[in-house]
Amino acid sequence: MTVIVETAPAKINLALHVRRRRDDGYHELETLFAFCRDGDVVTVERADKPSLTLTGPFASVLAGESQDDNLVMRAARGFGARFGVSAAHAITLDKHLPVASGIGGGSADAAATLRALARLHGVATDDPALFRLAAELGADVPACLLGRTARGEGKGDALQPLEPLGEKPVLLVNPGVGVSTAAVFGRWDGVDWGALEQGDAMAVAAAGRNDLEPPARAIAPQIDAVLALLAQAPGVELARMSGSGATCFAIFGDTGTRDAAAQAAREQGWWALPTFLR
Ligand SMILES: C[C@@](CO)(OP(=O)(O)O)[C@H](O)COP(=O)(O)OP(=O)(O)OC[C@H]1O[C@@H](n2ccc(N)nc2=O)[C@H](O)[C@@H]1O
Ligand SMILES: Nc1ncnc2c1ncn2[C@@H]1O[C@H](COP(=O)(O)OP(=O)(O)O)[C@@H](O)[C@H]1O
Numbered sequence: 001m002t003v004i005v006e007t008a009p010a011k012i013n014l015a016l017h018v019r020r021r022r023d024d025g026y027h028e029l030e031t032l033f034a035f036c037r038d039g040d041v042v043t044v045e046r047a048d049k050p051s052l053t054l055t056g057p058f059a060s061v062l063a064g065e066s067q068d069d070n071l072v073m074r075a076a077r078g079f080g081a082r083f084g085v086s087a088a089h090a091i092t093l094d095k096h097l098p099v100a101s102g103i104g105g106g107s108a109d110a111a112a113t114l115r116a117l118a119r120l121h122g123v124a125t126d127d128p129a130l131f132r133l134a135a136e137l138g139a140d141v142p143a144c145l146l147g148r149t150a151r152g153e154g155k156g157d158a159l160q161p162l163e164p165l166g167e168k169p170v171l172l173v174n175p176g177v178g179v180s181t182a183a184v185f186g187r188w189d190g191v192d193w194g195a196l197e198q199g200d201a202m203a204v205a206a207a208g209r210n211d212l213e214p215p216a217r218a219i220a221p222q223i224d225a226v227l228a229l230l231a232q233a234p235g236v237e238l239a240r241m242s243g244s245g246a247t248c249f250a251i252f253g254d255t256g257t258r259d260a261a262a263q264a265a266r267e268q269g270w271w272a273l274p275t276f277l278r
Contacts (some may be wrong), residue, residue, distance in 0.1 A: 001045055004120045006114035007042040009278065010097055010172060011104030012242040012249045015208025017196045018188055020156075026139065027185055030196035032151045032205055033143040034165055036172070038275040040109050042072060044116040050076065050209075056095040061178075071106040071137060075113040078124050078133045087119050098271055100178035100244030104144050110137045111144035140243075148261035148278065149201055162201050165277040169258040172273040173230065173265045174247040175222035184244040187215035194268055202251075205238055216245035223248065226270065233261035251277070 004167040014140075021027050040056070052067045067073055071095050079085060079247065097105045114134060118125045134141040139155040150159040193211060197204045218221045223246050229248040230239035235257025239250040252258035258274050265272040 002117040002120060004044045006042045006112040006116040006119075007038075008042055008097075008108035009147060010036040010039040010273070010275070011108055011140060012036065012170070012247075013102075013210060014078070014201060014238070014240070015196055016205050016210045016212055017186075017193065017208065018211040019192050019195075019257070021188075024187050025079045027187060027188065028154065029152060029156050030202055030238040031156055032196070032208070033140070033150045033152050033160075034160075035144075035147055035278050036170060036273075036275040037278060038096070038273060040092040040105070040112070041115055042109060042112040043092040043094070044113065044120055046087045046120070047117055048088060050088045051090045053090070053092045053115065054095060055092060056097065057218055058097065059093075062095065067091065071110040072113045074134075075110040075137055076117060079114060079117045079139065082129055082133050083121060083123055085117070087121075089117070092267070096168070096273075098162040098174045098176075098178070100180060101174050101247040102138055102179065102181075102241065102245040103172060103247045104243070105133075106143045107138045108147045110134070110141050111147065114145055116157035136189055146188075151196070153223070165201060168277045169252045170254065170256045170275055170277050171230070171258050171261050171265070172275065173224050173226050173250070174271040175220070176269070176271060177220045177246050178214055179244060179246045181244040183219060184212050184216045187202065187218060188212065189214065200239075205240075210213045210241050212244050213241045214242060220246045222246065224266065225268070226265070229264060230261065233257065233264065236261070
């Protein structure tokens with residue numbers, strides 16, 4: 001029996017500019033997507049009936065929710081309908097990323113499920129139909145399906161790949177609070193602070209902002225302390241909240257300073273994931 005294992009790399013937004021609210025209730029974004037080496041892990045194999053097994057440190061957060069609503073199962077149903085695959089699948093989601101945390105969690109899992117099913121059923125992972133399905137699952141599922149440094153516009157689903165970031169050491173920190181993406185967008189102040197520059201990702205990120213920081217910090221003030229610790233960490237090159245939060249990231253020049261900052265974060269009782277940008 002073929003078993004496919006796919007990593008669902010954590011997604012971060014090196015910068016996220018909100019330009020305007022759209023008529024469809026979404027917001028027009030200009031953002032820089034980047035992906036980490038580590039994340040959740042999705043395992044897929046054919047079975048007699050569809051099933052989802054949750055494992056890992058954050059499985060319990062999702063255990064109370066309807067399995068059918070999990071983005072992994074929604075992706076599997078969508079794949080079956082779109083590609084005419086009647087087979088049922090047993091899927092295991094090894095949940096290592098905090099939930100509702102601005103690092104793509106469910107979106108990354110949905111994208112990894114689509115990649116795994118494509119590999120299992122002989123569909124090219126760059127098939128345009130796969131990206132159209134991803135866009136129906138969520139605004140940043142296409143970016144997670146692409147899984148490489150990219151500029152995103154529109155809802156975040158109009159993607160322009162950029163040069164990889166070459167294994168830069170990065171630290172993800174979450175203060176242990178879930179933040180609703182919809183609630184954060186709902187509290188955006190409506191001010192257009194201007195376009196995201198064009199060019200090299202790190203230079204554009206350094207000159208950029210995350211316009212969702214103020215509404216997210218209003219909802220979850222714990223973010224303030226995380227940003228303060230990361231901003232003054234020795235060796236930090238860039239510290240910012242990712243997406244709609246509450247997870248913040250910090251990019252370092254070397255793993256020693258990154259790991260020292262991880263230790264300082266853990267001493268605060270926060271979740272800390274030292275990893276690398278891809
Ligand atoms: C904010 C971002 C930035 O990358 O990431 P996260 O913070 O979720 O990681 C994404 O745009 C999240 O994408 P995703 O999580 O797929 O959002 P969806 O499920 O499609 O939408 C959830 C809700 O977020 C709001 N939303 C999302 C994207 C967007 N461009 N404008 C919005 O206003 C809408 O209220 C929507 O109902
Ligand atoms: N596989 C999944 N992992 C995480 N959240 C999921 C998943 N499937 C569905 N969800 C739902 O999606 C919501 C958004 O979760 P998540 O994608 O982790 O947020 P974010 O996009 O901010 O990282 C959660 O509150 C949860 O109820």
